Amino acid sequence: MAQSDNRVQQSYLLQAVCKGFSKPSLDSFYALVAVVFRVTTVLEDSLPVLAILIVVFSMIGVDVLIIGNALRALTVIPILLVLLLWVFATYRIRRET
Amino acid sequence: MYEIIVTLAVIVGCIPCIVHSWRVRGKWTTAAFFVGGFIFGIVRENIVALFPTLYTYPNHPLYIGAAPLMMGFGWSASFYASWAVAERILEGFAPKWKDSRWMVPFVTAIITALLSIPVEVAAGASQTQWWIWPIGAITVLWEMPAIVPLGWGGGAFLFILFLREIMTRVKPEKRAALLFVVSTLMVIALHLLYVLAVRLVIVLLAG
Numbered sequence: 377m378a379q380s381d382n383r384v385q386q387s388y389l390l391q392a393v394c395k396g397f398s399k400p401s402l403d404s405f406y407a408l409v410a411v412v413f414r415v416t417t418v419l420e421d422s423l424p425v426l427a428i429l430i431v432v433f434s435m436i437g438v439d440v441l442i443i444g445n446a447l448r449a450l451t452v453i454p455i456l457l458v459l460l461l462w463v464f465a466t467y468r469i470r471r472e473t
Numbered sequence: 474m475y476e477i478i479v480t481l482a483v484i485v486g487c488i489p490c491i492v493h494s495w496r497v498r499g500k501w502t503t504a505a506f507f508v509g510g511f512i513f514g515i516v517r518e519n520i521v522a523l524f525p526t527l528y529t530y531p532n533h534p535l536y537i538g539a540a541p542l543m544m545g546f547g548w549s550a551s552f553y554a555s556w557a558v559a560e561r562i563l564e565g566f567a568p569k570w571k572d573s574r575w576m577v578p579f580v581t582a583i584i585t586a587l588l589s590i591p592v593e594v595a596a597g598a599s600q601t602q603w604w605i606w607p608i609g610a611i612t613v614l615w616e617m618p619a620i621v622p623l624g625w626g627g628g629a630f631l632f633i634l635f636l637r638e639i640m641t642r643v644k645p646e647k648r649a650a651l652l653f654v655v656s657t658l659m660v661i662a663l664h665l666l667y668v669l670a671v672r673l674v675i676v677l678l679a680g
Contacts, residue, residue: 423493424557427486427550428588434482435591442475443598448615451594454587462558465565 421466425459432456476533479596479603480543487550494553502640505650509657510549513632517661518544528604552629555584578633586626593617611679619675620668627667631660 432452439448487507494503518540521527533541559580563571570576596603597616610618635656643649 420493420496421561423489424554427489427554428558430486430489431482431551431588432591434478435595438475438478438595438601439591442478443595443600445598448594448598449591451591451614454590455584458558458562458584458587461562461566465562468565469561 483547487546490553501646501650505653511545514544514548578630582626582630585629586622589625
């Protein structure tokens with residue numbers, strides 16, 4: 377709920393900012409800002425996944441470089457499959473909205 | 474050895490979780506989660522240190538009592554990241570369960586259990602020994618005891634169940650956050666009882 381409120385606020389802010397422009401490039405500016413907002417939203421959504429990836433890749437590094445047994449690194453496969461599910465779920469939600 | 478690696482990974486990994494929570498769930502839920510998570514980690518591990526039959530933490534750079542500082546961030550970061558991923562997966566594939574009282578903590582528990590596997594496999598090796606399990610522990614994957622995924626998962630289930638119930642039912646949010654932080658002591662007690670019960674079952678089944 378808080379996230380959608382943020383998006384509405386961002387949209388109002390965008391409209392307010394753009395009222396000050398009257399150049400032909402306004403459409404491009406709108407498109408650019410929309411892309412920036414889109415990327416920001418995707419990045420924000422991905423933060424918990426980033427946290428998991430930080431831990432997962434640290435553990436892979438430890439398995440391979442310190443313990444010296446690459447087989448141990450295969451234990452990340454189940455959690456990586458979960459993250460793949462997260463990607464599919466995110467795609468599905470965005471496609472529907 | 475190399476304890477700084479797990480300490481940094483956990484603390485750095487906690488930062489995006491806090492930012493995400495603050496942006497998506499608001500300040501009081503964030504405060505409840507991460508203050509509660511810090512208390513959960515530190516108090517729980519100090520209690521665990523009193524049980525010689527459970528694991529020990531040698532050689533960490535910073536401690537609060539007998540608990541390494543990283544445990545104040547480790548439990549909450551893993552619970553939070555798993556919770557956020559669980560919510561997204563439920564929303565995408567089973568929308569009718571996305572707000573379910575039981576299903577959200579249950580899926581969070583499964584994801585947390587899967588996250589525990591690479592961490593514990595790295596932690597228990599003779600080259601690292603970030604934490605040491607007793608010699609009699611029943612192991613399933615290199616040095617990782619069978620209880621580990623069940624312990625992590627059970628902790629996530631209880632933590633998320635309590636958090637969601639309290640933050641939903643109690644108003645205003647500030648009071649709910651305070652209540653949850655206090656109630657983490659009950660979550661710790663329940664989790665330790667659960668862990669001891671699961672360990673007993675594993676010993677009976679394997680023995």
